[in-house]
Amino acid sequence: MRPFAMLLAATLLTTPVFTQPVFAQAAAPAATPEATSPEDAKLRQLFHDSDEAMLKRNPLSALFRGDLRYADRLGDFFSDEAVAEAKAADESDLKNLAAIDRTKLNPVDQIAYDVFRWQTDLDLRSYAPDILKETIVRPIDHFNGVHIFYPDIASGTGAAPFNTLADYENNLKRHRDYVHMLDEAIARFREGMKTGVVQPKLVVNNVIDQLDQQIAQGVEGSTYYGPVNKFPASISAADQARLTKEYADIIRTGIIPAETRLRDFLKTDYLPVARDSVGLSQMPGGAKLYQYLIESNTTLPLTAETVHKLGLSEVARITREMEAQKQAVGFKGSLADFFTFLRTDPRFQPSSKEQLHQNFLAIRERVMKRIPEQFSLVPKSPLEIRATPAYREKTSAGxxxxxxxxxxxxxxxxxxxxxxxxxxxxxxxxxxxxxxxxPGHHFQISIAQEDPSLPAFMRFGGNTAYVEGWALYSESLWKPLGMETDPYQRMGGLSDEMLRAMRLVVDTGIHAMGWTRDQSIAYMLANSPMAKTDATAEVERYIAMPGQALAYKIGQLTIQKEKDKAMQALGAKFDPRAFHAQVLDTGALPMGVLEKKIDDWIAEQQKAG
Structure with a gap:
């Protein structure tokens, strides 16, 4: 996995990936399950060794698992040495994998073999010179970047624990790495200025705004000051006083100056040479990079033209369903008029943040009553419902x-x-x-990571097409889960599905067909009841994260296709609980691997029947 581009487990999964409450103690690395044959044993040892090496290279991945062995460091995202080390690890893993006879593996390990081969090969391709030169010199944008996910980690309510004196000391050490990392990002940006591979001005301005907000917090108002506002009782008064001073000092003399240096560099040096265009195809080498990103995000060998046409087809289908809901509520006027009504009528706007919170609590209660009808496999992990932190709410999704x-x-x-x-x-x-x-992200991610029988890369890793495809597929379960009985809520479901269909059109439009920001926003407003604020945030996200938005609909359509196939083949014997368990019980799979798994399961069910 590319160290300069990864958001680790810290990536927010949004509708695009993690601030959490403090956890109790470090979790040991996942045990390697017993193998059933010598080849299984060799495979599991390879998985274990590869994962251990990855955690050393990427300590934040360990931190998000609750593994604190490397909690005193952030890792190395941007250096040539880090790139070379990660590339060499991928090459070694593929060589060792090729020495294992797949035909002698048990069925689950055959799936694991296929996933590991696909993911490692994909990662290795990212280090090819023609791809690497396009990515490493653009180390930060307003969705991806250490300046976004690190404040969450260090806030005192994020992934990093603050239960012991060592936890507080480790955080100070990570702060020093963070300062160094921001300066390394500047150096990479300067390389791109020389080759003409630069971010769009729009992206740069958004990053500048994010840094402005963090800098304006000052010292005691800083997100980074959060841990010293609430010490555990186990830390002595003397240590509390010392740590409070040291935290204030490093924020004042390290973090704020480093964020200021990055902000000033972007504003003064980088912004004047940044691109006015927003699409990858308008950047040197961008067209080839975009093709790679389509394949890596969808896990399928699709072209931009194919995806664009599929998007247009889905937009047309969903539009017909929206027309039906408009008629169901008796609205007189065009669909565009209905969109305006949905955007502007006060009855649909929350009166307060607390009303939103209470509404989501009530939705959770209703959904959970129906979950046993659709799921036999559910996670143990609890779910909290919170408002988005203020410092990132402007550029976050809903x-x-x-x-x-x-x-x-x-x-x-x-x-x-x-x-x-x-x-x-x-x-x-x-x-x-x-x-x-x-049953979207919380079910899928929690079920996978709670299963110690899976190798770590399947428990904690994944691909966007599966992760986001499952979440979008979960929206399609509205009827059996008792949701969207109100036509307006159903319009909400259609609106969100329309968003994912429009992403196929707009993402490819921007990055392969020369669409502008304003053209893309206008398309989304014309085909959905989205507010302009939301449409703008979505389009700017696609500009910053080319290809990522394609994964949702491609993944959902693949899962739905497999479900339809199973329903047709099994007839009355089809059990949605069994189907969902098959989709979820081996972690996030590339679409081709998932299709084969479900096809094999259907054949087994037919044979048993």
Missing amino acids: GDYMQGTPDGSRPGVFYYDTYDLPSRYMWEDETLFLHEAI
Whole structure:
């Protein structure tokens, strides 16, 4: 996995990936399950060794698992040495994998073999010179970047624990790494200035705004000051006084100056040479990079043209369903008029942040009553519901999910955004919860990481097409889970599905067909009841994260296709609980691997029947 681009487990999964409450203690590395044959044993040892090496290279991945062995460091994201080390690890892993006879593995390990080969090969391709030169010199944007996920980690309510004196000391050491990392990012940006591979001005301005907000917090108002506002009783008064001073000092003399240096560099040196264009194809070498990103995000060998046409087809289908809901509520006027009504009528706008919170609590209670009808496999990890932190709410999506720890001591968190309440519509709340929380991201991620029989890369890793495809598929379960009985809530479900269909059109439009920001926003407003604020945030996200938005609909359509196939083949014997268990019980799979797994399961069910 590319160290300069990865968001680790810290990536927010949004509708695009993690601030959590403090957890109790460090979790030991996952035990390697007993193998059933010598080849299984060789494979599991390879998985274990590869994972241990990865955790040393990427200590934040360990931290998010609750493994504190490397908690005194952030890792190395941007150096040539880090890139070379990660590339060499991938090459070694593929060589060792090729020495294992797949035909002698048990069925689960055959799946694991295929996933590992696919993921490692994909990672290795990212180090090819023509791809690497496009990515490493753009180390930060307003969705991806250490300046975004590190404040959450260090806040005192994030992934890093603050239970012991060592926890507080480790955080100080990570702060020093963070300062160094921001300066390394500047150096990489300068390399891109020389080759013409630069971020769009739009992205740069958003990053500058994010840094401005963090710098303006000052010392005692800083997110980084949070841990010393609440010490555990086990830390002595003398140590509390010392740590409070040291935290204030490093924020004042280290973090704020480093963020200021990055902000000033971006504003003064980088912004004047940044691109006016927003699409990858308008950047040197960008077209080839975009093709790679399509394949890596969808896990399928698709072209931009194919994806664009699929998106247009899905937009047309969903539009017909929206017309039906408009008629169901007796609205007189065009679909565009209905969109305006949904955007502007006060009845759909929350009166307060607390109303939103209570609404999501009520939705969770209703959903959980129906879960046993659809799921036999459910996670142990609890779920918390929180508002998005203020410092990132402006550029966040309507909701996102942050994973908990495998032992459940740190719960998963569903965040709902409260920025610009008049543009926050309660008709979208039910479908948002299904996607981000239950049975979407919370079920899928928690079920995988709670299963110690899976190798670590399947418990904790994954691909966007599966992760986001499952979450979007979860939205389609609205009827059996008792959601969207109100036509307006159903419009919310259709609106969110329309968003994912429009992503196929707009992402490819921007990065392969020369669409502008304003053209893309106009398309989304014309085809959905989204507010302009939301459409703008979405388009700017696609600009910053090319290809990522394609994964949702591609993954969902693949899962739905497999479900339809199983329903047709098994008829009355089809059990949605068994199907969902098959999709979920081996972690996030590439689409081709998932298709084969479900096809094999269908054949087994037919044979047993």
